[in-house]
Amino acid sequence: MSIAPSSPGPAETDSPWAPLAGRVFRALWIAQLVSNTGSWMQTVGAQWLLVGHGAAVVTLVQTAASLPVVLLALPSGVAADRFDRRSVLLAAQFAMLAVSGVLAALAFADALTPTLLLVLTFALGCGTALMGPAWQAIQPELVERRRLGQAAALGAVNMNLARAVGPALGGAVVAATGAGWVFAFNAASYLGIAAVLVLWRRPPAAGPAAGRERLVAALYAGRRYVWNAPGVRRVLLRTLLFVPGGAALWALLPLSASRTLGLGSGGYGLLLGAVGLGAVAGAFVLPRVRRVLGANGTLVAGALVFAGVPAVLATVRVPWLAAVALLPAGLAWIAVLATLNAAVQTRLPGWVRARGLAVYLMVFQGGQALAAPLWGALADRAGLRACLLAACAVSLLGAASVRRWPLHDAEGIDPAPADHWPTPPLVFEPGEADGPVLVSVVYRVPADDRAEFTDRMRRVARSRRRTGAVDWGLYQDGDDPERFVETYLVATWAEHRAQHRVRLTATDRRHEERARELLVPGTLPEVTHAFDTASGPVVPDGPDPRVPGSGDTDTDTDTDPSLGSGSGSGISG
Structure with missing residues (x-):
């Protein structure tokens, strides 16, 4: 049995769910939902195991998960452009399955120390870093270019739907049986994506784009492209200006749940579930929001919401009020991520797409990896309330900066290949390495x-x-x-x-x-x-x-x- 791609009909163009009409995209989306649910269950288990070790240690979970993307994103992008992207994705799935299995075994044996937990979380992050560019780069093979924005939004819906379910499940499982079972479920969850990838009949024309480029040359080519593409650079700048304020919420929420709201692991899971529900609801209104506000207006609105949520968490002591405040945070998160992701996807040609997306992921995840421990250190030194108010101010500055550095208009950008240079008629054939x-x-x-x-x-x-x-x-x-x-x-x-x-x-x-x-x-x-x-x-x-x-x-x-x-x-x- 194999899965062949299919194209949605024209009547579905305006539907936010139109990309799900494609069989491969739909199958991968469902498998990814299961995997993301396992990841959120594991995140709750890992963070809750470290709550008693101080704010800085708790926020290191986010750093350990995100830092590998900073270190490995570009090599992973080169791998995704040089080799078959399905093979790269399969290798990442089996590597993460193995690491999650080790985590589960150590947790069941009661041998999982904070250091081991962070090291293995870092190893899982390495798998995510290997997977990220290839996963993003296959999206144009699964959906039409005009629907990339919808596909990006559905990817964010997937993550946040898992955020709505996974933390609540994870918190309940941790409270009832301990962290070992959430790690075990996460290990099994990678098998679904692997199965879909094995069955996918990828078109032969969608082979590696970088061909026989050597590693160093391919790295330089990716960096050179991004540096000389003003539209891509502006997306990266907007990402860098949004991430620090956004990262504060994810880094400090477990501390707010335990210290300010007096909740246990189950209550923390429910707070994350509120964010996920807001994101899922946002998928229905996001197309209309983008039509009314445009890409830059959506970024401003998202940053303003992320400025308001930490301010609420800094002042309220009632759990249900905090949960209500987190609902629009989910909507804002999906709106900003879908806008940035679609912007970078539509500006990159196929030959360098994975490397360009690797740089985007490096900026996004790297911003979170660097910001999270800084927020944790500030919370330990100045107090949680002052730290949340500082995060509010950072998000407000990010919103104000859109007027000065907006996203460039993408209407004039067409990354489709143009074979308009004939082969130069030389009187001899140079070697591949001859030059300059x-x-x-x-x-x-x-x-x-x-x-x-x-x-x-x-x-x-x-x-x-x-x-x-x-x-x-x-x-x-x-x-x-x-x-x-x-x-x-x-x-x-x-x-x-x-x-x-x-x-x-x-x-x-x-x-x-x-x-x-x-x-x-x-x-x-x-x-x-x-x-x-x-x-x-x-x-x-x-x-x-x-x-x-x-x-x-x-x-x-x-x-x-x-x-x-x-x-x-x-x-x-």
């Missing part, structure tokens, strides 16, 4: 259009750097002001071939077209590929019998015949 490669493109621009041409080429520069260039320049000829020379350096021939084959997007093509609209009518860009010969000749010994004079040069010049004035075709290098 200096690509030069000569343009002729009328006097009246030179300033506008220079301005449009700035976007082309970012495109070159995103896709592989380590250096870029645009020069005007001092003897011929109409002549402009663009140069960019690519580390290896393999990197430059990747630019030709998989890395350019429809957005890159549009930027090139807009710059070339300003060329002198009837002129064509002239493209040159030159290779560094400092470490030895790139051209093989002896002439190429197919090409006269091919043994005399390591530079190739070509006037791209596919380029007409304003034709919209791309340059050949």
